[in-house]
Amino acid sequence: MSAARRIVLAVAIAVCLAALPAHGCVDPAVNTGEDDMNISAPSSRQTNQTDSLRLFVDDVALAVEWQQNDAVEALRRLAQVQSISIPMSMYGGFEQVGALGASLPRSDKQTTTQAGDIVLYAGNQIVLFYGSNSWAYTRLGRVVDKSAAELRSLLGQGDVVVKITYGG
Numbered sequence: 001m002s003a004a005r006r007i008v009l010a011v012a013i014a015v016c017l018a019a020l021p022a023h024g025c026v027d028p029a030v031n032t033g034e035d036d037m038n039i040s041a042p043s044s045r046q047t048n049q050t051d052s053l054r055l056f057v058d059d060v061a062l063a064v065e066w067q068q069n070d071a072v073e074a075l076r077r078l079a080q081v082q083s084i085s086i087p088m089s090m091y092g093g094f095e096q097v098g099a100l101g102a103s104l105p106r107s108d109k110q111t112t113t114q115a116g117d118i119v120l121y122a123g124n125q126i127v128l129f130y131g132s133n134s135w136a137y138t139r140l141g142r143v144v145d146k147s148a149a150e151l152r153s154l155l156g157q158g159d160v161v162v163k164i165t166y167g168g
Contacts, residue, residue, distance in 0.1 A: 027161070055118070055143075056163040057154055063145035064118065070105040071120050071138050078102055079166035086126055086162045092139060094131025096155050097160060100124050108136040113149035126162065129157040 053076050055064050066072050077083060088098035095113075106123045112134045113119065119127045119137035127137070130151040143151065154160075 002063045054165045064141045065144050066141040074104045084164040088160045096128045115151045116143040
């Protein structure tokens with residue numbers, strides 16, 4: 001495990017311990033044989049605090065309507081510790097996909113996506129769609145301020161970097 005991951009893990013543990021009496025805790029356990037953190041959200045409640053979760057594609061801010069589920073809650077908690085930067089790659093002519101570097105809770109359902117959908121694939125990859133596909137995903141959110149043509153222009157011209165932050 002790299003020094004940076006150890007620092008992130010230590011900060012996550014400190015944040016969890018500070019929040020433990022009131023809110024539960026993120027489980028920063030390391031997956032067996034993997035260099036990913038396993039981030040678990042509290043299962044007893046859902047949050048309305050995802051409005052401070054922000055998404056950027058190559059420094060372009062996108063307005064996102066986030067789902068209220070355990071995966072988004074865990075993503076929010078991860079972004080509170082440190083901004084998340086995800087190198088994305090074009091795939092299939094309809095999506096950008098990138099490794100999150102952590103595993104989030106999954107609630108995969110067979111889904112037909114549309115341009116603007118943001119999903120979790122295999123528990124540890126973020127996918128942004130500028131086209132359509134059918135597969136089993138966990139829904140994370142939807143870009144609400146760009147048309148399909150604008151998303152194709154932003155995401156369909158080459159690899160991008162997605163940044164997810166928490167707060168203003």
